Amino acid sequence: MKDQDEFLKQMENLEVPDVNPSQHQHMVKMAIMNAGRSAALGLWLVIVPCYFLLCVFMYYQFHLNANWFSAMFSTMVQLEKVPYIDYIGPLVLFILPMVCLIINLLSIIHVQVRQLDPERRKVWEMNISIKLKLWNIVLILISLAIMLLFINFAMTENISIKN
């Protein structure tokens, strides 16, 4: 009981540092998502499309007919026959890299919009800060490359069908 009273007294007499939160607000730049978690999930999200593209590349570029491409393609066709997961093809090859791109961008980018001068209401300042996290940036670039490849493929395929 005595110890508790002493402890309470000590806590009451503690000198609290005087911190002005409005000053520190400009310095703390928190990202929306955790960079490590996003990188870990992002790697799994791009690994399947990367494998797909590697197989396609090996098949068409090096004419390496080791059944890699046909095995993967037959698995995709089998999965498309299963009800409720018949959309797995576009999901795995396009939407997952998009999710990877979004979560990794959210984990390294910090955007701040604030009014510079209260008297000039139309003047706003926007600060965009990017954390230089290597793995997140690499995953963003890989996801972008995959998405651009599939968009490019869809566009050229569409044009060739029309012609």
Place this chain on the structure above:
Amino acid sequence: MKLNWFTRKGIIYLPVSIIGWVIFAIAFAYAVFTFVDIDKRSHSVSDTLINFVFNLLLIGLGYTLIAYFTEKKPVQDAFEK
């Protein structure tokens, strides 16, 4: 809702609770079942492995997605320390 079923070590999620271990066991059992099923129909070892790799990646992706949403968050760790 707090779900502390998995913990992350690098890019691998390890189970830390009974439900986590059950999910891990189901994923592992499904991987083994797929391997055996493919092995029955394949003509060689390489044929089995080629067909199995893509399935294994999909199983790993599914497992990681579940683990990501049910892992022990780093913020919780910081508060508990």
